[in-house]
Amino acid sequence: MNTDRNGMPPALDPRDWEAQEAALATPRHRADALLAHALRTMPVGEPPAGFAAEVARLAAARRPAVAAEDAGFERRLLQGLLAVFALSAAAVVALFGGQWWAQAAGAFGSGTLQWGLAGAICLGLSWLLSDGRRVFEAAAHPA
Amino acid sequence: MRTRLQAGRPAPRPALATGCAQGVSLTGMAAPPDRRDDPLHDDRALAAAVVAGEPGAFERLVREYQGLCWHVIERMVRHPEDTRELCQETFLRVHQALHQYRGESALKSWIAQVAWSVARRHLEKKRIPVVDAGAEEDGHPLIENVADGFDLEAAAADGEAVALLHAAIERLPPLQRTLLMLYHLEEMPIGEISRVTGLAEGTIKSHLFRSRRQLRALLEPAMGVVAA
Numbered sequence: 001m002n003t004d005r006n007g008m009p010p011a012l013d014p015r016d017w018e019a020q021e022a023a024l025a026t027p028r029h030r031a032d033a034l035l036a037h038a039l040r041t042m043p044v045g046e047p048p049a050g051f052a053a054e055v056a057r058l059a060a061a062r063r064p065a066v067a068a069e070d071a072g073f074e075r076r077l078l079q080g081l082l083a084v085f086a087l088s089a090a091a092v093v094a095l096f097g098g099q100w101w102a103q104a105a106g107a108f109g110s111g112t113l114q115w116g117l118a119g120a121i122c123l124g125l126s127w128l129l130s131d132g133r134r135v136f137e138a139a140a141h142p143a
Numbered sequence: 144m145r146t147r148l149q150a151g152r153p154a155p156r157p158a159l160a161t162g163c164a165q166g167v168s169l170t171g172m173a174a175p176p177d178r179r180d181d182p183l184h185d186d187r188a189l190a191a192a193v194v195a196g197e198p199g200a201f202e203r204l205v206r207e208y209q210g211l212c213w214h215v216i217e218r219m220v221r222h223p224e225d226t227r228e229l230c231q232e233t234f235l236r237v238h239q240a241l242h243q244y245r246g247e248s249a250l251k252s253w254i255a256q257v258a259w260s261v262a263r264r265h266l267e268k269k270r271i272p273v274v275d276a277g278a279e280e281d282g283h284p285l286i287e288n289v290a291d292g293f294d295l296e297a298a299a300a301d302g303e304a305v306a307l308l309h310a311a312i313e314r315l316p317p318l319q320r321t322l323l324m325l326y327h328l329e330e331m332p333i334g335e336i337s338r339v340t341g342l343a344e345g346t347i348k349s350h351l352f353r354s355r356r357q358l359r360a361l362l363e364p365a366m367g368v369v370a371a
Contacts (some may be wrong), residue, residue, distance in 0.1 A: 015354060020356070029366075034308065039323060044217065044328065
């Protein structure tokens with residue numbers, strides 16, 4: 001069969017296709033009838049008895065292993081992202097913290113700012129003890 | 144091995160893809176899919192049962208589609224042990240990726256697509272060409288290959304002629320014999336074969352046309368017919 005370099009056959013005239021389809025659908029020559037019959041009855045193999053049960057067993061055995069692998073990947077990803085977030089936050093505070101403090105002290109007064117900072121620390125600690133603990137536990141252990 | 148006897152492909156099937164059948168009303172508004180009108184309802188239900196881990200659901204799915212998977216892979220690789228292994232691999236992949244099945248196409252096509260790509264990758268790894276680019280269009284190599292074990296004159300008898308054609312189909316390149324099987328035995332429409340194989344509809348028709356012309360040419364010496 002002629003094909004190009006990509007294995008594409010040459011273009012087909014739709015009339016040729018229709019004519020061949022019609023010849024096989026309602027054969028007028030014995031050769032067409034035999035070909036149509038041979039195409040409809042080509043011998044094919046069948047899977048062995050018990051194949052479905054065997055594949056189902058294999059899939060069931062693989063499921064926990066795949067789930068554990070997925071969970072391990074997610075845990076490592078979460079740990080990595082938390083580490084990147086913590087480092088970025090620390091770097092930003094180290095670079096711009098002094099500047100922000102001076103600007104805020106100028107705007108609100110240093111007393112107000114100290115009380116505000118104490119409040120923020122309290123909120124942060126209470127988050128760490130509730131939602132934050134769940135995040136860290138998820139990062140430390142698989143689901 | 145078995146031989147499937149059926150009335151045959153010739154009568155074209157009615158198109159299923161009407162708007163109403165897909166749960167879209169004539170006004171273009173989405174309508175809730177009715178089980179009787181929705182040919183994919185059972186597919187979606189089976190997929191959902193497997194994803195939910197319902198006992199026995201995956202085995203039911205494998206039993207339902209193992210024949211199709213086996214036929215696709217067997218036609219491609221023509222090796223019983225490889226067929227078994229690759230068919231297993233196909234269903235394990237299906238099991239792993241079934242949550243991605245959206246129920247927009249038949250589960251049959253989806254599974255056939257996985258089987259096709261598993262078999263194709265296997266042939267590529269073994270450097271076996273899927274399409275035989277070197278064969279001649281007039282079918283002489285096919286005649287030479289097949290004629291070795293056959294008396295072409297005796298092929299005037301129907302049984303002999305059909306056996307000759309079956310042997311010739313076995314000798315076609317993997318792509319061509321798989322396309323013949325999907326179209327004539329599994330009775331898949333060209334559009335569905337296109338989704339399964341990723342080939343353009345025109346390319347599929349062209350392969351089918353030329354393979355059938357080659358096969359018919361085999362009968363010419365015995366019957367003196369003119370090639371269509």
